Amino acid sequence: MRGWQVRFLFCALLSAAVRDGAALEEELADSILGNFLDPLKDSSDHQRVRDAAVAKFSLREPSRPDDDLCYIIPGEAESLAACTFNSTAKTFMVIHGWTLSGMFESWMPTLVSALYKREQTANVIVVDWLSSAQNHYVIAAQNTKAVGQEVACFIDWIEETTNMPLDNIHLIGYSLGAHVAGFAGSHATNKVGRITGLDPAGPDFEGEHAHRRLSPDDAHFVDVLHTFTRGSLGLSIGIEQPIGHVDIYPNGGSFQPGCNLRGALEKIANFGMFAITDAVKCEHERSIHLFIDSLLNEREAARAYRCGSSDTFDRGMCLSCRKSRCNTVGYDMSKVPRARRVQMYTKTRASMPFRVYHYQMKIHFSSTVNTSEMEPSLTVSLLGTKGDAENLELKLKEKPVMNKTHSFLLVTEKDIGDLVMLKFKWKETNSWSASSLLKMVSSWWSGDSDGADMGVHKIRIRAGETQQKMVFCVKDPDTQDPTQEVTFVKCKGTWRTKPKRITSRVSLKSY
Numbered sequence: 001m002r003g004w005q006v007r008f009l010f011c012a013l014l015s016a017a018v019r020d021g022a023a024l025e026e027e028l029a030d031s032i033l034g035n036f037l038d039p040l041k042d043s044s045d046h047q048r049v050r051d052a053a054v055a056k057f058s059l060r061e062p063s064r065p066d067d068d069l070c071y072i073i074p075g076e077a078e079s080l081a082a083c084t085f086n087s088t089a090k091t092f093m094v095i096h097g098w099t100l101s102g103m104f105e106s107w108m109p110t111l112v113s114a115l116y117k118r119e120q121t122a123n124v125i126v127v128d129w130l131s132s133a134q135n136h137y138v139i140a141a142q143n144t145k146a147v148g149q150e151v152a153c154f155i156d157w158i159e160e161t162t163n164m165p166l167d168n169i170h171l172i173g174y175s176l177g178a179h180v181a182g183f184a185g186s187h188a189t190n191k192v193g194r195i196t197g198l199d200p201a202g203p204d205f206e207g208e209h210a211h212r213r214l215s216p217d218d219a220h221f222v223d224v225l226h227t228f229t230r231g232s233l234g235l236s237i238g239i240e241q242p243i244g245h246v247d248i249y250p251n252g253g254s255f256q257p258g259c260n261l262r263g264a265l266e267k268i269a270n271f272g273m274f275a276i277t278d279a280v281k282c283e284h285e286r287s288i289h290l291f292i293d294s295l296l297n298e299r300e301a302a303r304a305y306r307c308g309s310s311d312t313f314d315r316g317m318c319l320s321c322r323k324s325r326c327n328t329v330g331y332d333m334s335k336v337p338r339a340r341r342v343q344m345y346t347k348t349r350a351s352m353p354f355r356v357y358h359y360q361m362k363i364h365f366s367s368t369v370n371t372s373e374m375e376p377s378l379t380v381s382l383l384g385t386k387g388d389a390e391n392l393e394l395k396l397k398e399k400p401v402m403n404k405t406h407s408f409l410l411v412t413e414k415d416i417g418d419l420v421m422l423k424f425k426w427k428e429t430n431s432w433s434a435s436s437l438l439k440m441v442s443s444w445w446s447g448d449s450d451g452a453d454m455g456v457h458k459i460r461i462r463a464g465e466t467q468q469k470m471v472f473c474v475k476d477p478d479t480q481d482p483t484q485e486v487t488f489v490k491c492k493g494t495w496r497t498k499p500k501r502i503t504s505r506v507s508l509k510s511y
């Protein structure tokens with residue numbers, strides 16, 4: 001027998017044997033996830049399809065992204081021609097996750113359309129494993145391995161039948177589907193080009209050995225978007241650990257703007273779990289919409305930056321692009337040579353296009369004023385050649401310390417062009433009297449309190465998207481009324497007192 005025929009037998013046996021270990025249902029009741037989804041789960045109880053093949057492969061048409069019109073059947077070469085499979089084109093295989101309804105969710109046709117919009121001649125195949133995914137979570141999670149093996153068989157058969165280079169194959173898996181893609185990649189005889197994991201499922205996979213989940217071994221390039229990690233809640237719907245060559249954590253990997261999970265958590269007493277379910281779905285699914293955004297808005301691609309932690313990123317310390325430290329979010333991500341477990345961060349808007357513009361602002365407070373009791377609240381407006389971004393809040397993670405450089409992250413939703421001016425305002429906080437605050441402010445900005453050389457003279461800015469570095473100085477210190485607002489403009493003349501090399505060493509240190 002030829003290699004494929006042996007494989008085919010194995011594959012045929014496989015689908016008959018899938019899913020008999022179903023005794024773990026009780027576990028779910030104890031898990032956070034079980035409690036969390038209790039109100040929804042009755043519809044899906046105990047539905048299992050034992051005889052049918054587990055995975056079906058529907059080649060969708062660009063004009064009918066919502067409909068399953070033609071299935072490619074492994075072992076039946078004529079089904080390839082019947083579905084007009086193009087063996088020289090890119091092939092995407094989209095793999096859904098766990099389902100309660102047993103139906104495709106509304107993102108599926110949107111993603112299919114977006115893929116065709118970007119790659120017109122591509123084959124976009126939807127992997128339908130709904131019958132095994134519609135189960136208790138624990139069982140559906142167990143099923144990912146067998147389904148992945150079936151997908152691997154399909155890939156082997158396609159390769160053997162059409163001689164298609166596997167670099168053309170890109171698996172895109174959401175939630176549990178990401179692990180299906182991982183198993184498919186590791187069981188396929190040859191490596192596929194790429195796997196994109198969209199918020200890969202966390203429960204039962206977090207902390208598991210690389211062979212039991214999506215991992216960098218499963219494809220030549222594995223990229224992962226994490227949008228709902230454990231972080232703050234104890235609900236790890238999405239996996240928290242890095243599991244690809246490049247792992248991107250938009251907005252730190254949790255609390256996506258526009259999803260209002262925090263609000264839902266506060267309202268839980270009144271509205272029960274349903275308020276949360278919507279927010280959770282929004283967070284988890286955000287990974288898909290970020291990917292769709294990257295397909296549709298190629299020219300407005302969001303950028304992510306390598307960083308040691310979300311906290312460090314939130315201080316603006318990781319906006320460098322040197323040595324592949326930044327990358328494009330989503331489809332156009334460049335493959336980083338020999339990368340493994342590279343963690344990257346980005347901020348996003350609440351809706352498409354998600355891209356924002358990142359700025360690092362470094363302020364050196366050098367006054368002798370005692371600020372240890374202060375809880376200052378600062379807003380800054382950025383004025384640029386193409387527009388302004390007004391009243392952005394500067395979040396002080398710690399109280400300002402004298403003789404120390406503080407770094408902040410600022411983001412704008414629109415492109416303001418080249419930055420030409422900064423305007424600062426102080427908001428009074430309850431614990432500090434207005435008069436002493438203003439006195440302090442004036443001494444900080446203009447340095448005139450004790451006649452010494454103190455105050456904030458320069459602000460250093462690094463723009464993530466353009467990689468420009470700029471230094472801003474107080475505009476006309478003598479004529480400013482620092483109690484209202486302080487304006488900074490680009491420093492004139494010989495502001496660069498240090499040679500460039502030293503400057504970059506300093507910023508590396510802070511990184």
Ligand SMILES: *[C@@H]1O[C@H](CO)[C@@H](O)[C@H](O)[C@H]1NC(C)=O
Pocket residue numbers: 086087088089090121122
């Ligand atoms: C098949 O795909 C290739 C590569 O994308 C493309 O050049 C060719 O036109 C496609 N053939 C058909 C019939 O669409």
Ligand SMILES: *[C@@H]1O[C@H](CO)[C@@H](O)[C@H](O)[C@H]1NC(C)=O
Pocket residue numbers: 370371372373
């Ligand atoms: C600053 O104020 C704090 C709190 O009032 C005080 O403990 C500290 O000694 C002061 N530091 C200086 C240098 O005056």
Ligand SMILES: *[C@@H]1O[C@H](CO)[C@@H](O)[C@H](O)[C@H]1NC(C)=O
Pocket residue numbers: 366367368402403
């Ligand atoms: C900050 O530095 C200046 C000059 O080097 C010094 O006079 C001042 O005491 C320092 N302030 C603090 C709080 O360390």
